[in-house]
Amino acid sequence: MTAIEATEVSKRYGTVVALDRVDLTVPEGEIFGFLGPNGAGKSTFINVLLDFATPSDGSVEIFGHDCHAEGVAARERIGVLPEGYSVFERRTGRQHIEYAIESKDADDDPAEILDRVGLDPTDAEREASDYSKGMAQRLVLGMALVGEPDLLLLDEPTTGLDPNGAAEMRDIIREENERGATVFFSSHILEQVEAVCDRVGILQDGELVAVDTIEGLRESLGGGTKLVITVDDLRNGTVETVRGVQGVETAVEREDSTLEVTCTNDAKMDILVELHDAGVDVVNFRTEEASLEDMFIEYTGSGR
Amino acid sequence: MSWDVIARQDWDLTVGERSTKALLGLLGFVIVVTAYVYPIGGSEPYTTGRFAGVVHGSLTTLVPIVGVLLGYNAVVSERESGALRLSLSLPHSRADIVFGKFLGRAGVVTAALVAALAVAGFLVVYPFGELEPLRYLAFVVFTVWFGGIWTGIGIAASIAASTKRRALVLALSVFFLFVMVWDALDDGLTLALDFAGLIDGELPGPLQFYFGLEPGRVFGRLTDGFVDPSATVEGAWYLSEWVALPLFVLWLVGPLGLAYRRFARRDLA
Numbered sequence: 354m355t356a357i358e359a360t361e362v363s364k365r366y367g368t369v370v371a372l373d374r375v376d377l378t379v380p381e382g383e384i385f386g387f388l389g390p391n392g393a394g395k396s397t398f399i400n401v402l403l404d405f406a407t408p409s410d411g412s413v414e415i416f417g418h419d420c421h422a423e424g425v426a427a428r429e430r431i432g433v434l435p436e437g438y439s440v441f442e443r444r445t446g447r448q449h450i451e452y453a454i455e456s457k458d459a460d461d462d463p464a465e466i467l468d469r470v471g472l473d474p475t476d477a478e479r480e481a482s483d484y485s486k487g488m489a490q491r492l493v494l495g496m497a498l499v500g501e502p503d504l505l506l507l508d509e510p511t512t513g514l515d516p517n518g519a520a521e522m523r524d525i526i527r528e529e530n531e532r533g534a535t536v537f538f539s540s541h542i543l544e545q546v547e548a549v550c551d552r553v554g555i556l557q558d559g560e561l562v563a564v565d566t567i568e569g570l571r572e573s574l575g576g577g578t579k580l581v582i583t584v585d586d587l588r589n590g591t592v593e594t595v596r597g598v599q600g601v602e603t604a605v606e607r608e609d610s611t612l613e614v615t616c617t618n619d620a621k622m623d624i625l626v627e628l629h630d631a632g633v634d635v636v637n638f639r640t641e642e643a644s645l646e647d648m649f650i651e652y653t654g655s656g657r
Numbered sequence: 658m659s660w661d662v663i664a665r666q667d668w669d670l671t672v673g674e675r676s677t678k679a680l681l682g683l684l685g686f687v688i689v690v691t692a693y694v695y696p697i698g699g700s701e702p703y704t705t706g707r708f709a710g711v712v713h714g715s716l717t718t719l720v721p722i723v724g725v726l727l728g729y730n731a732v733v734s735e736r737e738s739g740a741l742r743l744s745l746s747l748p749h750s751r752a753d754i755v756f757g758k759f760l761g762r763a764g765v766v767t768a769a770l771v772a773a774l775a776v777a778g779f780l781v782v783y784p785f786g787e788l789e790p791l792r793y794l795a796f797v798v799f800t801v802w803f804g805g806i807w808t809g810i811g812i813a814a815s816i817a818a819s820t821k822r823r824a825l826v827l828a829l830s831v832f833f834l835f836v837m838v839w840d841a842l843d844d845g846l847t848l849a850l851d852f853a854g855l856i857d858g859e860l861p862g863p864l865q866f867y868f869g870l871e872p873g874r875v876f877g878r879l880t881d882g883f884v885d886p887s888a889t890v891e892g893a894w895y896l897s898e899w900v901a902l903p904l905f906v907l908w909l910v911g912p913l914g915l916a917y918r919r920f921a922r923r924d925l926a
Contacts, residue, residue, distance in 0.1 A: 405924065
Protein backbone atom coordinates (compact mmCIF):
# COMPACT_ATOMS: atom_id res chain seq x y z
CA MET A 354 0.00 0.00 0.00
CA THR A 355 1.19 3.48 -0.73
CA ALA A 356 1.31 6.04 2.06
CA ILE A 357 1.12 9.11 -0.14
CA GLU A 358 -0.03 9.21 -3.73
CA ALA A 359 -0.09 12.57 -5.46
CA THR A 360 -1.44 12.75 -9.00
CA GLU A 361 -0.80 15.86 -11.08
CA VAL A 362 -1.36 18.17 -8.14
CA SER A 363 -1.44 21.84 -9.01
CA LYS A 364 -2.23 24.79 -6.82
CA ARG A 365 -2.62 28.29 -8.18
CA TYR A 366 -3.19 31.46 -6.23
CA GLY A 367 -4.45 33.90 -8.81
CA THR A 368 -1.67 33.95 -11.39
CA VAL A 369 0.95 32.51 -9.04
CA VAL A 370 1.59 28.81 -9.47
CA ALA A 371 2.53 27.36 -6.10
CA LEU A 372 2.48 23.74 -7.23
CA ASP A 373 2.85 22.62 -10.80
CA ARG A 374 1.56 19.12 -11.65
CA VAL A 375 3.37 17.30 -8.88
CA ASP A 376 3.37 13.51 -9.20
CA LEU A 377 4.71 11.71 -6.19
CA THR A 378 4.39 8.25 -4.69
CA VAL A 379 5.70 7.44 -1.25
CA PRO A 380 5.46 3.72 -0.46
CA GLU A 381 4.76 2.47 3.02
CA GLY A 382 7.74 2.14 5.34
CA GLU A 383 9.90 4.72 3.65
CA ILE A 384 11.57 7.80 5.08
CA PHE A 385 11.02 10.42 2.43
CA GLY A 386 12.74 13.80 2.49
CA PHE A 387 11.02 16.69 0.81
CA LEU A 388 13.65 19.25 -0.08
CA GLY A 389 13.45 22.72 -1.43
CA PRO A 390 14.23 26.31 -0.56
CA ASN A 391 11.73 28.43 1.30
CA GLY A 392 8.90 29.35 -1.01
CA ALA A 393 9.38 26.38 -3.34
CA GLY A 394 5.94 25.00 -2.51
CA LYS A 395 6.76 22.44 0.19
CA SER A 396 4.30 23.94 2.63
CA THR A 397 1.65 24.26 -0.05
CA PHE A 398 2.00 20.56 -0.79
CA ILE A 399 1.67 19.69 2.89
CA ASN A 400 -1.29 22.06 3.20
CA VAL A 401 -2.96 20.11 0.42
CA LEU A 402 -2.19 16.83 2.23
CA LEU A 403 -3.85 18.22 5.36
CA ASP A 404 -6.77 19.76 3.44
CA PHE A 405 -5.88 23.26 4.63
CA ALA A 406 -5.81 24.08 0.93
CA THR A 407 -7.78 22.49 -1.91
CA PRO A 408 -5.73 21.68 -5.02
CA SER A 409 -6.67 23.58 -8.18
CA ASP A 410 -6.11 20.38 -10.16
CA GLY A 411 -5.21 16.80 -9.41
CA SER A 412 -5.58 14.94 -6.15
CA VAL A 413 -3.62 13.53 -3.24
CA GLU A 414 -4.39 10.39 -1.32
CA ILE A 415 -3.10 9.18 2.03
CA PHE A 416 -3.45 5.40 2.41
CA GLY A 417 -6.05 5.48 -0.36
CA HIS A 418 -8.18 8.24 1.16
CA ASP A 419 -8.57 11.43 -0.81
CA CYS A 420 -7.21 14.25 1.31
CA HIS A 421 -10.00 16.63 0.40
CA ALA A 422 -13.08 14.45 0.03
CA GLU A 423 -12.21 12.10 2.91
CA GLY A 424 -10.05 14.40 5.00
CA VAL A 425 -10.89 12.91 8.36
CA ALA A 426 -10.26 9.35 7.21
CA ALA A 427 -6.99 10.46 5.61
CA ARG A 428 -5.84 12.05 8.86
CA GLU A 429 -6.91 9.16 11.04
CA ARG A 430 -3.65 7.24 10.74
CA ILE A 431 -1.20 10.09 10.57
CA GLY A 432 0.74 12.19 13.05
CA VAL A 433 1.44 15.75 12.01
CA LEU A 434 3.93 18.40 12.94
CA PRO A 435 2.60 21.25 10.84
CA GLU A 436 4.28 24.52 10.06
CA GLY A 437 2.96 27.90 11.13
CA TYR A 438 1.00 26.50 14.06
CA SER A 439 0.76 27.94 17.50
CA VAL A 440 -0.08 26.12 20.71
CA PHE A 441 -3.40 26.65 22.48
CA GLU A 442 -3.65 29.52 24.93
CA ARG A 443 -4.07 28.68 28.61
CA ARG A 444 -3.45 24.97 28.18
CA THR A 445 -0.57 23.09 29.72
CA GLY A 446 1.77 20.88 27.73
CA ARG A 447 0.17 17.84 29.25
CA GLN A 448 -3.32 19.03 28.25
CA HIS A 449 -2.09 19.35 24.68
CA ILE A 450 -1.03 15.71 24.65
CA GLU A 451 -4.32 14.70 26.28
CA TYR A 452 -6.22 16.61 23.61
CA ALA A 453 -4.37 14.66 20.91
CA ILE A 454 -5.05 11.37 22.72
CA GLU A 455 -8.78 12.10 22.96
CA SER A 456 -8.95 13.34 19.39
CA LYS A 457 -7.28 10.21 18.05
CA ASP A 458 -9.12 7.93 20.45
CA ALA A 459 -5.75 6.53 21.53
CA ASP A 460 -4.68 5.13 24.89
CA ASP A 461 -1.18 6.51 25.23
CA ASP A 462 0.24 7.66 28.54
CA PRO A 463 0.84 11.44 28.32
CA ALA A 464 3.83 11.23 30.68
CA GLU A 465 5.53 8.66 28.47
CA ILE A 466 5.08 10.75 25.33
CA LEU A 467 6.31 13.92 27.03
CA ASP A 468 9.35 12.10 28.31
CA ARG A 469 10.10 10.75 24.87
CA VAL A 470 10.19 14.19 23.27
CA GLY A 471 12.27 15.56 26.13
CA LEU A 472 9.79 17.63 28.12
CA ASP A 473 10.17 17.08 31.86
CA PRO A 474 7.22 16.90 34.29
CA THR A 475 7.62 20.52 35.43
CA ASP A 476 7.45 21.73 31.84
CA ALA A 477 4.43 19.54 31.25
CA GLU A 478 2.42 21.37 33.90
CA ARG A 479 3.29 24.81 32.54
CA GLU A 480 1.14 26.64 30.03
CA ALA A 481 2.42 25.81 26.57
CA SER A 482 2.09 29.41 25.39
CA ASP A 483 5.07 30.19 27.66
CA TYR A 484 7.23 27.59 25.92
CA SER A 485 10.19 28.50 23.75
CA LYS A 486 9.94 27.71 20.04
CA GLY A 487 12.02 24.57 20.54
CA MET A 488 9.87 23.31 23.40
CA ALA A 489 6.68 23.98 21.45
CA GLN A 490 8.20 22.02 18.57
CA ARG A 491 8.89 19.08 20.91
CA LEU A 492 5.38 19.29 22.30
CA VAL A 493 3.72 19.21 18.90
CA LEU A 494 6.00 16.36 17.84
CA GLY A 495 4.67 14.59 20.93
CA MET A 496 1.10 15.22 19.76
CA ALA A 497 2.09 13.76 16.38
CA LEU A 498 3.45 10.58 18.02
CA VAL A 499 0.18 9.89 19.84
CA GLY A 500 -1.62 6.75 18.70
CA GLU A 501 1.32 5.15 16.88
CA PRO A 502 0.54 6.74 13.50
CA ASP A 503 1.28 4.85 10.30
CA LEU A 504 2.52 8.03 8.65
CA LEU A 505 4.40 10.91 10.21
CA LEU A 506 4.11 14.19 8.36
CA LEU A 507 6.70 16.64 9.59
CA ASP A 508 6.99 20.11 8.11
CA GLU A 509 10.43 21.58 8.82
CA PRO A 510 10.66 19.58 12.06
CA THR A 511 13.99 20.93 13.23
CA THR A 512 12.91 24.59 13.19
CA GLY A 513 13.80 26.16 16.50
CA LEU A 514 15.75 23.14 17.72
CA ASP A 515 19.41 23.31 18.71
CA PRO A 516 21.81 20.76 17.12
CA ASN A 517 21.18 18.42 20.03
CA GLY A 518 17.43 18.67 19.58
CA ALA A 519 17.81 18.11 15.85
CA ALA A 520 19.77 14.92 16.53
CA GLU A 521 17.08 13.72 18.96
CA MET A 522 14.48 14.48 16.31
CA ARG A 523 16.39 12.28 13.85
CA ASP A 524 16.56 9.48 16.43
CA ILE A 525 12.81 9.66 16.92
CA ILE A 526 12.26 9.60 13.15
CA ARG A 527 14.42 6.43 12.92
CA GLU A 528 12.66 4.79 15.87
CA GLU A 529 9.25 5.50 14.41
CA ASN A 530 10.37 4.13 11.06
CA GLU A 531 11.66 0.95 12.70
CA ARG A 532 8.28 0.58 14.39
CA GLY A 533 6.84 0.53 10.88
CA ALA A 534 5.79 4.10 10.29
CA THR A 535 6.30 5.91 7.02
CA VAL A 536 7.94 9.29 7.51
CA PHE A 537 7.52 12.23 5.20
CA PHE A 538 9.39 15.33 6.18
CA SER A 539 10.23 18.58 4.55
CA SER A 540 13.33 20.62 5.01
CA HIS A 541 15.37 23.27 3.30
CA ILE A 542 18.55 21.85 4.81
CA LEU A 543 20.14 19.02 2.87
CA GLU A 544 22.29 17.48 5.58
CA GLN A 545 19.25 16.73 7.76
CA VAL A 546 17.58 14.93 4.93
CA GLU A 547 20.75 13.19 3.83
CA ALA A 548 21.25 11.73 7.31
CA VAL A 549 18.00 9.77 7.57
CA CYS A 550 16.18 9.59 4.27
CA ASP A 551 15.72 6.60 2.00
CA ARG A 552 14.64 8.84 -0.85
CA VAL A 553 14.38 12.53 -1.44
CA GLY A 554 12.32 14.73 -3.69
CA ILE A 555 13.50 18.17 -4.67
CA LEU A 556 10.93 20.84 -5.22
CA GLN A 557 11.71 24.05 -7.01
CA ASP A 558 9.27 26.77 -7.98
CA GLY A 559 6.39 24.40 -7.46
CA GLU A 560 7.84 21.69 -9.65
CA LEU A 561 9.23 18.39 -8.49
CA VAL A 562 12.57 18.47 -10.28
CA ALA A 563 14.08 15.26 -8.91
CA VAL A 564 13.01 12.20 -6.95
CA ASP A 565 15.68 9.65 -6.17
CA THR A 566 17.70 7.96 -3.46
CA ILE A 567 20.66 9.87 -2.08
CA GLU A 568 22.97 7.38 -3.87
CA GLY A 569 20.99 7.76 -7.04
CA LEU A 570 21.38 11.49 -6.93
CA ARG A 571 25.11 11.09 -6.37
CA GLU A 572 25.41 8.70 -9.26
CA SER A 573 23.40 10.79 -11.66
CA LEU A 574 25.87 13.49 -10.78
CA GLY A 575 28.90 11.20 -11.00
CA GLY A 576 29.77 11.99 -14.58
CA GLY A 577 28.86 15.56 -14.10
CA THR A 578 31.03 18.55 -13.84
CA LYS A 579 30.61 21.95 -12.39
CA LEU A 580 31.83 24.75 -14.54
CA VAL A 581 32.47 28.17 -13.06
CA ILE A 582 32.64 30.77 -15.82
CA THR A 583 33.46 34.44 -15.36
CA VAL A 584 32.37 36.65 -18.22
CA ASP A 585 32.96 40.33 -18.94
CA ASP A 586 29.33 41.29 -18.79
CA LEU A 587 26.42 39.12 -17.74
CA ARG A 588 23.46 40.18 -19.84
CA ASN A 589 19.81 39.25 -19.75
CA GLY A 590 19.34 36.01 -21.58
CA THR A 591 22.85 34.73 -21.13
CA VAL A 592 21.78 32.20 -18.53
CA GLU A 593 18.97 31.04 -20.79
CA THR A 594 21.43 30.66 -23.66
CA VAL A 595 23.60 28.38 -21.56
CA ARG A 596 20.60 26.39 -20.35
CA GLY A 597 19.71 25.75 -23.98
CA VAL A 598 22.96 23.88 -24.62
CA GLN A 599 22.64 20.10 -24.88
CA GLY A 600 23.94 18.36 -21.74
CA VAL A 601 23.48 21.29 -19.38
CA GLU A 602 21.63 20.35 -16.22
CA THR A 603 21.54 23.61 -14.36
CA ALA A 604 22.86 27.10 -14.88
CA VAL A 605 22.87 29.67 -12.13
CA GLU A 606 23.91 33.27 -12.03
CA ARG A 607 26.32 34.19 -9.26
CA GLU A 608 27.68 37.57 -8.20
CA ASP A 609 30.53 39.29 -10.12
CA SER A 610 29.40 38.20 -13.58
CA THR A 611 29.93 34.56 -12.72
CA LEU A 612 27.95 31.60 -13.97
CA GLU A 613 27.84 28.21 -12.32
CA VAL A 614 26.86 25.44 -14.64
CA THR A 615 26.48 21.73 -14.00
CA CYS A 616 26.70 19.63 -17.12
CA THR A 617 27.98 16.46 -18.67
CA ASN A 618 31.69 16.39 -19.48
CA ASP A 619 31.10 16.62 -23.23
CA ALA A 620 29.09 19.79 -22.94
CA LYS A 621 31.87 21.94 -21.54
CA MET A 622 33.28 23.03 -24.88
CA ASP A 623 29.81 23.54 -26.35
CA ILE A 624 28.96 25.99 -23.61
CA LEU A 625 32.05 28.09 -24.25
CA VAL A 626 31.36 28.09 -27.98
CA GLU A 627 27.78 29.05 -27.41
CA LEU A 628 28.81 31.94 -25.19
CA HIS A 629 31.29 33.12 -27.76
CA ASP A 630 28.65 32.98 -30.50
CA ALA A 631 26.33 35.01 -28.33
CA GLY A 632 28.97 37.70 -28.10
CA VAL A 633 29.84 37.14 -24.48
CA ASP A 634 33.55 37.34 -23.62
CA VAL A 635 34.73 34.63 -21.27
CA VAL A 636 37.27 36.14 -18.87
CA ASN A 637 38.03 33.02 -16.90
CA PHE A 638 36.73 29.53 -16.29
CA ARG A 639 37.49 26.52 -14.11
CA THR A 640 35.90 23.17 -13.48
CA GLU A 641 35.02 21.53 -10.18
CA GLU A 642 33.60 18.19 -9.24
CA ALA A 643 30.03 18.71 -8.15
CA SER A 644 29.00 17.51 -4.71
CA LEU A 645 25.49 16.65 -3.59
CA GLU A 646 25.35 19.89 -1.71
CA ASP A 647 26.26 21.72 -4.91
CA MET A 648 23.62 19.92 -6.79
CA PHE A 649 21.00 20.84 -4.24
CA ILE A 650 22.08 24.45 -4.33
CA GLU A 651 22.10 24.39 -8.10
CA TYR A 652 18.66 22.88 -8.23
CA THR A 653 17.13 25.09 -5.67
CA GLY A 654 19.11 28.26 -6.06
CA SER A 655 18.48 28.82 -9.74
CA GLY A 656 15.28 30.64 -9.00
CA ARG A 657 17.26 33.50 -7.54
CA MET B 658 -17.68 12.32 15.17
CA SER B 659 -15.21 14.11 17.37
CA TRP B 660 -17.01 17.35 18.12
CA ASP B 661 -17.39 16.27 21.74
CA VAL B 662 -13.61 16.54 22.24
CA ILE B 663 -13.62 20.04 20.73
CA ALA B 664 -16.68 21.06 22.76
CA ARG B 665 -15.12 19.91 26.03
CA GLN B 666 -11.86 21.72 25.41
CA ASP B 667 -13.70 24.86 24.32
CA TRP B 668 -15.94 24.78 27.38
CA ASP B 669 -12.87 24.62 29.63
CA LEU B 670 -11.19 27.48 27.80
CA THR B 671 -14.30 29.67 27.70
CA VAL B 672 -15.21 29.19 31.35
CA GLY B 673 -11.66 30.05 32.39
CA GLU B 674 -11.66 33.37 30.60
CA ARG B 675 -12.17 36.52 32.65
CA SER B 676 -14.25 38.29 29.99
CA THR B 677 -16.64 35.34 29.97
CA LYS B 678 -17.13 35.57 33.71
CA ALA B 679 -17.75 39.32 33.47
CA LEU B 680 -20.26 39.01 30.63
CA LEU B 681 -22.17 36.13 32.12
CA GLY B 682 -21.99 37.70 35.58
CA LEU B 683 -23.62 40.84 34.23
CA LEU B 684 -26.31 38.82 32.49
CA GLY B 685 -27.08 36.81 35.62
CA PHE B 686 -27.01 39.90 37.80
CA VAL B 687 -29.59 41.71 35.67
CA ILE B 688 -31.90 38.69 35.59
CA VAL B 689 -31.72 38.15 39.34
CA VAL B 690 -32.12 41.85 40.19
CA THR B 691 -35.13 42.08 37.87
CA ALA B 692 -36.66 39.15 39.70
CA TYR B 693 -35.89 40.73 43.05
CA VAL B 694 -37.57 44.07 42.28
CA TYR B 695 -40.40 42.61 40.20
CA PRO B 696 -42.79 42.01 43.17
CA ILE B 697 -41.99 45.49 44.49
CA GLY B 698 -42.69 47.40 41.31
CA GLY B 699 -45.17 45.13 39.54
CA SER B 700 -48.86 44.53 40.14
CA GLU B 701 -50.56 41.41 41.45
CA PRO B 702 -50.69 38.56 40.78
CA TYR B 703 -46.98 37.78 40.95
CA THR B 704 -46.36 34.80 38.70
CA THR B 705 -43.34 33.49 36.90
CA GLY B 706 -45.27 33.84 33.66
CA ARG B 707 -45.80 37.55 34.12
CA PHE B 708 -42.21 37.92 35.31
CA ALA B 709 -41.13 36.47 31.98
CA GLY B 710 -43.00 39.30 30.24
CA VAL B 711 -41.03 41.78 32.36
CA VAL B 712 -37.50 40.34 32.16
CA HIS B 713 -37.77 39.54 28.48
CA GLY B 714 -37.18 43.24 27.67
CA SER B 715 -33.64 43.26 29.08
CA LEU B 716 -32.95 39.77 27.77
CA THR B 717 -33.55 40.84 24.17
CA THR B 718 -30.72 43.36 24.56
CA LEU B 719 -28.33 41.57 26.88
CA VAL B 720 -28.40 38.04 25.51
CA PRO B 721 -27.47 39.17 21.96
CA ILE B 722 -24.44 41.18 23.07
CA VAL B 723 -23.25 38.40 25.38
CA GLY B 724 -23.79 35.85 22.62
CA VAL B 725 -21.89 37.69 19.91
CA LEU B 726 -19.05 38.69 22.24
CA LEU B 727 -18.61 35.09 23.38
CA GLY B 728 -18.94 33.71 19.87
CA TYR B 729 -17.03 36.04 17.60
CA ASN B 730 -13.51 34.88 18.52
CA ALA B 731 -14.32 31.16 18.86
CA VAL B 732 -12.66 30.05 15.64
CA VAL B 733 -11.01 33.09 14.13
CA SER B 734 -8.61 33.71 17.03
CA GLU B 735 -7.27 30.16 16.70
CA ARG B 736 -7.13 30.59 12.98
CA GLU B 737 -5.12 33.79 13.32
CA SER B 738 -2.72 32.32 15.87
CA GLY B 739 -2.33 28.99 14.07
CA ALA B 740 -3.74 26.79 16.84
CA LEU B 741 -6.49 25.80 14.40
CA ARG B 742 -3.83 24.02 12.37
CA LEU B 743 -3.15 21.73 15.31
CA SER B 744 -6.83 20.82 15.62
CA LEU B 745 -7.26 20.30 11.89
CA SER B 746 -4.11 18.16 11.72
CA LEU B 747 -5.89 15.74 14.02
CA PRO B 748 -8.77 13.67 12.65
CA HIS B 749 -11.32 16.48 13.08
CA SER B 750 -13.38 17.82 10.21
CA ARG B 751 -14.14 21.50 9.91
CA ALA B 752 -17.74 20.69 10.75
CA ASP B 753 -16.53 19.02 13.97
CA ILE B 754 -14.67 22.19 14.89
CA VAL B 755 -17.62 24.50 14.21
CA PHE B 756 -20.18 22.28 15.89
CA GLY B 757 -17.91 21.58 18.86
CA LYS B 758 -17.15 25.26 19.34
CA PHE B 759 -20.85 26.07 19.12
CA LEU B 760 -21.73 23.44 21.71
CA GLY B 761 -18.95 24.58 24.02
CA ARG B 762 -19.86 28.26 23.96
CA ALA B 763 -23.63 27.86 23.78
CA GLY B 764 -23.26 25.40 26.66
CA VAL B 765 -21.59 28.03 28.81
CA VAL B 766 -24.31 30.58 28.00
CA THR B 767 -26.98 27.97 28.69
CA ALA B 768 -25.52 27.09 32.08
CA ALA B 769 -25.46 30.76 33.09
CA LEU B 770 -29.00 31.42 31.87
CA VAL B 771 -30.45 28.33 33.51
CA ALA B 772 -28.76 29.12 36.81
CA ALA B 773 -29.85 32.77 36.76
CA LEU B 774 -33.42 31.95 35.76
CA ALA B 775 -33.63 29.28 38.48
CA VAL B 776 -32.61 31.81 41.12
CA ALA B 777 -34.94 34.38 39.56
CA GLY B 778 -37.83 31.93 39.58
CA PHE B 779 -37.24 31.29 43.25
CA LEU B 780 -37.17 35.03 44.05
CA VAL B 781 -40.44 35.57 42.19
CA VAL B 782 -42.22 32.66 43.86
CA TYR B 783 -40.96 33.34 47.38
CA PRO B 784 -42.80 34.54 49.44
CA PHE B 785 -46.08 35.35 47.72
CA GLY B 786 -45.64 34.55 44.06
CA GLU B 787 -46.92 31.68 42.05
CA LEU B 788 -44.93 29.21 39.97
CA GLU B 789 -46.38 28.12 36.66
CA PRO B 790 -43.99 25.26 36.05
CA LEU B 791 -44.76 24.44 32.42
CA ARG B 792 -44.91 28.05 31.29
CA TYR B 793 -41.72 28.91 33.14
CA LEU B 794 -39.95 25.87 31.76
CA ALA B 795 -41.00 26.96 28.28
CA PHE B 796 -39.58 30.40 29.00
CA VAL B 797 -36.25 28.94 30.11
CA VAL B 798 -36.13 26.86 26.94
CA PHE B 799 -36.91 29.90 24.75
CA THR B 800 -34.31 32.01 26.53
CA VAL B 801 -31.63 29.32 26.20
CA TRP B 802 -32.58 28.91 22.54
CA PHE B 803 -32.32 32.67 22.07
CA GLY B 804 -28.86 32.52 23.68
CA GLY B 805 -27.95 29.76 21.22
CA ILE B 806 -29.14 31.87 18.29
CA TRP B 807 -26.92 34.80 19.22
CA THR B 808 -23.93 32.66 20.16
CA GLY B 809 -24.44 31.02 16.78
CA ILE B 810 -24.48 34.40 15.05
CA GLY B 811 -21.23 35.26 16.84
CA ILE B 812 -19.63 31.98 15.75
CA ALA B 813 -20.95 32.46 12.22
CA ALA B 814 -19.07 35.78 12.15
CA SER B 815 -16.05 33.96 13.55
CA ILE B 816 -15.89 31.45 10.72
CA ALA B 817 -16.94 33.87 7.96
CA ALA B 818 -14.23 36.43 8.68
CA SER B 819 -10.50 35.86 8.31
CA THR B 820 -9.30 38.17 11.07
CA LYS B 821 -10.48 38.69 14.61
CA ARG B 822 -11.11 42.38 14.03
CA ARG B 823 -13.34 41.73 11.02
CA ALA B 824 -15.23 39.06 12.91
CA LEU B 825 -15.89 41.50 15.73
CA VAL B 826 -17.07 44.22 13.35
CA LEU B 827 -19.32 41.77 11.53
CA ALA B 828 -20.82 40.39 14.73
CA LEU B 829 -21.38 43.83 16.24
CA SER B 830 -22.93 45.09 13.00
CA VAL B 831 -25.54 42.35 13.16
CA PHE B 832 -26.12 43.18 16.81
CA PHE B 833 -26.56 46.89 16.12
CA LEU B 834 -28.84 46.31 13.16
CA PHE B 835 -31.19 43.95 14.98
CA VAL B 836 -31.03 45.20 18.54
CA MET B 837 -30.30 48.90 18.31
CA VAL B 838 -31.76 50.23 15.06
CA TRP B 839 -34.40 47.70 14.05
CA ASP B 840 -37.18 49.36 16.05
CA ALA B 841 -36.20 52.76 14.71
CA LEU B 842 -36.38 51.44 11.14
CA ASP B 843 -39.81 50.01 11.81
CA ASP B 844 -41.06 53.22 13.47
CA GLY B 845 -39.55 55.40 10.79
CA LEU B 846 -41.19 53.49 7.98
CA THR B 847 -44.53 53.43 9.79
CA LEU B 848 -44.33 57.17 10.37
CA ALA B 849 -43.37 57.91 6.79
CA LEU B 850 -46.13 55.75 5.28
CA ASP B 851 -48.61 57.16 7.76
CA PHE B 852 -47.58 60.69 6.84
CA ALA B 853 -47.96 59.91 3.16
CA GLY B 854 -51.46 58.70 3.92
CA LEU B 855 -50.78 55.19 2.64
CA ILE B 856 -51.52 53.43 5.91
CA ASP B 857 -53.49 54.14 9.03
CA GLY B 858 -51.13 53.88 11.98
CA GLU B 859 -50.12 50.29 11.33
CA LEU B 860 -47.92 48.62 8.75
CA PRO B 861 -49.59 46.11 6.41
CA GLY B 862 -49.31 42.49 7.53
CA PRO B 863 -46.50 41.37 5.20
CA LEU B 864 -44.32 44.28 6.32
CA GLN B 865 -45.09 43.52 9.94
CA PHE B 866 -44.05 39.96 9.23
CA TYR B 867 -40.83 41.20 7.69
CA PHE B 868 -39.94 43.37 10.68
CA GLY B 869 -41.13 40.61 12.98
CA LEU B 870 -38.44 38.27 11.62
CA GLU B 871 -35.84 39.84 13.90
CA PRO B 872 -34.80 37.20 16.49
CA GLY B 873 -35.69 39.38 19.49
CA ARG B 874 -39.21 39.92 18.17
CA VAL B 875 -39.61 36.23 17.43
CA PHE B 876 -38.53 35.59 21.02
CA GLY B 877 -41.06 38.23 22.15
CA ARG B 878 -43.93 36.60 20.28
CA LEU B 879 -43.05 33.23 21.76
CA THR B 880 -42.96 34.69 25.27
CA ASP B 881 -46.24 36.57 24.76
CA GLY B 882 -47.96 33.61 23.18
CA PHE B 883 -46.76 30.70 25.28
CA VAL B 884 -45.50 32.10 28.58
CA ASP B 885 -46.96 35.40 29.75
CA PRO B 886 -50.69 34.95 30.46
CA SER B 887 -51.25 38.72 30.54
CA ALA B 888 -50.04 39.19 26.96
CA THR B 889 -51.58 38.22 23.65
CA VAL B 890 -50.24 37.96 20.12
CA GLU B 891 -52.34 39.85 17.58
CA GLY B 892 -52.46 40.03 13.82
CA ALA B 893 -52.60 37.69 10.87
CA TRP B 894 -51.90 33.99 11.21
CA TYR B 895 -48.33 34.39 10.02
CA LEU B 896 -47.69 36.73 12.95
CA SER B 897 -48.74 34.09 15.47
CA GLU B 898 -46.55 32.39 18.05
CA TRP B 899 -46.88 29.11 16.16
CA VAL B 900 -45.20 30.53 13.09
CA ALA B 901 -42.56 32.02 15.39
CA LEU B 902 -41.47 28.50 16.39
CA PRO B 903 -40.05 27.48 13.00
CA LEU B 904 -38.56 30.97 12.60
CA PHE B 905 -36.72 30.44 15.88
CA VAL B 906 -35.33 27.18 14.52
CA LEU B 907 -34.26 28.89 11.30
CA TRP B 908 -32.38 31.56 13.20
CA LEU B 909 -30.35 28.90 14.98
CA VAL B 910 -29.31 26.92 11.91
CA GLY B 911 -29.40 29.62 9.20
CA PRO B 912 -26.49 31.94 10.02
CA LEU B 913 -24.21 29.11 11.14
CA GLY B 914 -25.13 26.99 8.16
CA LEU B 915 -24.46 29.74 5.63
CA ALA B 916 -21.17 30.76 7.24
CA TYR B 917 -20.11 27.11 7.46
CA ARG B 918 -20.62 26.55 3.74
CA ARG B 919 -18.14 29.34 3.10
CA PHE B 920 -15.74 28.13 5.75
CA ALA B 921 -15.79 24.53 4.49
CA ARG B 922 -14.67 25.43 0.99
CA ARG B 923 -12.04 27.92 1.95
CA ASP B 924 -8.24 27.59 2.05
CA LEU B 925 -7.02 28.07 5.58
CA ALA B 926 -3.36 28.26 4.73
